[in-house]
Amino acid sequence: MTELDGSGAATGPLKGGPRRRAARTGGGRGVPLPLLLPALIGLAFLIVPLIALLVRAPWRSLPELLTSAEVWQALQLSLVCATAATAVSLVLGVPLAWLLARVEFPGRGLVRALVTLPLVLPPVVGGVALLMALGRNGIIGKSLDDWFGITLPFTTTGVVIAEAFVAMPFLVISVEGTLRAADPRFEEAAATLGASRFTAFRRVTLPLIAPGIAAGAVLAWARALGEFGATITFAGNFPGRTQTMPLAVYLALQSDPEAAIALSLVLLAVSIAVLAGLRDRWMKAG
């Protein structure tokens, strides 16, 4: 055990992080107050609302509120849709990230900016845009409806699409960053050994950037789980089909704040569990 810890500490300073941190904490009294105080207030600003949720939670009626069929339905749908949206993001987003990081083409900067647009776009606007594109009367959706009889609004698929639209940029950005940091010489070496570009991507690049993909996928999954605006705009709200947890929270708040708090707690717990479990790396990285 101690040997393992020792080796962990030994690799640490190589990255440069922990040693510098140790030096700083050693001079803890040296942290300037004008930095420390805003930092602490900032921390409190982010954490106090979550604590308030715990304080105001109706603990006594919680088991009853949480075991209702409707809550389970919404939670289940949320988990399924967020996972599906993450899968879509992986299948489409990783190649997109590779394209942005490894291939020179005109207008790459513009494409990169467009990819990140859903990050800053209000989700409701995303929902409206999706309606205009994929709605029954949308520029693509109309043909889908006319030719195949497929309509996407008000369906579970619609939820997945809305969530993927909002969540995929997180994955793309994360994977692209990892790709840029990864040394392309490994791929070049594979190419000199006769590997095709796709084989090099599959056998060399993918394993190399796997941690970045994992981090991006978790981020995308968490974002998809919390998606509200685009979902309610594009997919509507129907229990069991399109009513995810955030929608259930919002509508419960109109009449039954206690139920809304209880639902929020579930979402909070799930989010924390995911971040703690899968982003172990991040927690240690500080």
Place this chain on the structure above:
Amino acid sequence: MTRTARPTGRTLQVAGAGAAALLALSGCSSSDDSSSAASGSSASASSSDELSGTVTVFAAASLKESFTTLGEQFEKAHPGTKVTFNFGGSDSLAAGITGGAPADVFASASPKTMKIVTDAGGASGTPATFVRNQLEIATLPGNPDKVSSLKDLTDPGLKVVLCDKEVPCGAAAQKALDASGIELTPVSYEQDVKSALTKVELKEADAAVVYKTDVYAAGDKVEGVEFPESADAVNDYPIVQLKETGNAPAAKAFIALVQSPEGQKVLTGAGFLKP
């Protein structure tokens, strides 16, 4: 000891500054309230006709068109006054008022949401019903699906949206359905009446059960179909002056205008029923 005590003192100072910054952030809408409070006190001293200052009216989203007209009439009749509106879902408006949002008048789409404010002691006086609103079916222009009754909406080939049961228009729709014994499975329960209507305007849904006034306001983008069961689910709209008002005389005058024959003319013109 002193060494730790001094930073703590400063900690409090900076924490106070931070809290003030947060308050400033959250209270950016209160700026016109302070001006109305200042001018309101001067107005109350003079005679009733010399109104001035700002009246802030929180009103249900369905009142948007008619109250905007009434606001303009009010400003014209009382030069020097300004009416500012906050239109939204009655529930969230009521939550805002009980949470301390600065408002002089509250007009709600249901007695239930008004009760949230009166129960919290936020109202001055008793709310008065000033209009009523009836439901109507909104269909695509030209009514291509030939919807003529509530029962027609149960056709599985139709995409129907309702308001969620938690919001007034959804509660009313449910009441009408229950009264007629019709079971209806919509494709979505929307979070307010305007978003239900929007789904029809965008042709994503074939029909929605909304207020008559909303169909009227949407013009020719939708077609309204009346149904007799709507008589069982008429919504009363109460209005009240709020306790925390900074401009009581102007608030009173605005409520008087809403209830006056001229005000009622504007409202019935928008499709509302007389109380």
